[in-house]
Amino acid sequence: MNFFNIAIALIIFTVVYFCIISERIHRTIAAVLGGMLMIFLKIVPQEEAFAYVDWNVIFLLIGMMIMVAVIGKTGLLQYIAIKSAKIARGDPYRIMVYLIFITAIFSAFLDNVTTVVFIAPISILIARDLEITPIPFLISEALASNVGGTATLIGDPPNLMIGSAAHISFLSFLKHIAPPIVFIILFLPLMMRLLMREKLRVTYERKARIMEFDSTKLIQDKALLRRTLVIFFLVIAGFFIH
Structure with a gap:
């Protein structure tokens, strides 16, 4: 040239x-x-x-995006978020911790942007009922999504491109990247507690409001959810044995 x-x-x-x-x-x-x-x-x-076009990456992204879109329509992510808030008994810090782990895990296997898009509105709803700012929830979810997405070969498009170009297997990538990612995710709740402690204080009455949520109503289509989860777990199993 x-x-x-x-x-x-x-x-x-x-x-x-x-x-x-x-x-x-x-x-x-x-x-x-x-x-x-x-x-x-x-x-x-x-x-x-x-x-120059890596068709393996493109078709893998298309397939994962389709699965993410279908899972989003079932209401699974919203259900898990509300269920976790109820398990936390309305305690803002515990809710934030659960949302961090949920976001990180789903972001490791699904598109991290879509994960946040589905979980963030529920976080805002929870914060509104607790009468606190949703900022601690949203910041922690954004961080967890970005960090969690780097844990696996399919968590982020750059991971796919690196793995495809360098011929790195799913398990090899997971073995080398996942340990430091797990450490960061475990450290994240502690950091957020130090930074956002004053914003996570609520009365018992506000906590009780969370227990009134009916998480079962969030599942839109149980039959579709079952079929989608079967396909999703088969796909993930395929990555592990490849």
Whole structure:
């Protein structure tokens, strides 16, 4: 690649990033147009451009996103969040701890953004009934989601790309990355307690409100949930034995 092609490639790259940052054009459209322009100007040969695409990662992401969408529709994540709040008997700190672990575990095997999207509204609802700010719950869930998502090969798209490029197996990735992630997740509740202690104090009467929640109403379709969980566990088992 000569200097002229390098300069044109940098200009296209800069323009695409500007479009993404400014949100003038949808990021997907901007990226695709940038790639097409690279091929059209013959900066990258068409065959070489398609060789850069890791189809294993793309199809794996598509499959996982479909499962996440279906699991979200069943109401499972919301049910578990409310059930945990009731097990915690309305205590804000214990609720936060449970939500941290739930978010981290689901983020390790599902899309972490989607996990937070489903759990965060329930956290806000719980905080509203406790008459406290939802900030401790939301911050801890965001941290747990990002940390938990790095624990497995399928937790985050970058993990998939690294594993595919380096030919790292699911178990090998888990063996090397999971231990420090577990330590961080265990440390997270302690850190949040130190930082948010004053925001997690409520009266007994407010705690009692949480016990009135009916978590069973959150399950939208039990038959769909059963089928989805069977498929999901078979997929995870497949990753372990691969």
